[in-house]
Amino acid sequence: MPLHIECPQCGETDDLVGDRGVEGIGITCGACGxxxxxxxxxxxATCAGTDLVLRPQVLTQFSRGTQLSVVGWTETHCCTSCDAEALLRSERANAPLPAEYRPRAVRPQSRT
Ligand SMILES: [Zn+2]
Ligand SMILES: [Zn+2]
Structure with a gap:
């Protein structure tokens, strides 16, 4: 299934030409240029906003019983509005996101 791509300027979805550049896949809109x-x-995934940031997150795994051990780091997308609280906490602590955190940018969550 192709990705849904839309021009952020004019909303064109058909007249788009892609090419691979240094920054990734670049798209040129044929309608507005x-x-x-x-x-x-x-x-x-929660608010459909495009203001996402990549944040480091701890990767853990269960080793023997219930003890968690840090096995590395990953990068995860966070929404600057839906995940604002978690982003702020991790920035203040100058620490990566906790392993159990599921960003709302990735997994929609209903507020409780
Ligand atoms: Zn356009
Ligand atoms: Zn959001």
Whole structure:
């Protein structure tokens, strides 16, 4: 299934030409001439906003019983509005996101 791509300037979805550049897949809009990066089209799963940031997150695994051990790091997308609280906490602590955190940008969550 092809990715849904839309020109951020005029909303064109058909007259788009893609090419691979240094920054990733670049798209040129044939309708208005705008150029944008395809990867910027990532949307938050909760609010559909495009203002996403990549944040480091701890990777853990269970080793023996219930003890968690840190096995490495990953990068995860966070929405600057839906995940604002978690982003702020991790920035203040100057620490990566906790392993159990599921960003709303990736997984829609209903507020409780
Ligand atoms: Zn356009
Ligand atoms: Zn969001």
């Amino acid at each position: 705008a150029r944008f990066l395809r990867d910027r089209q990532l949307r938050c």
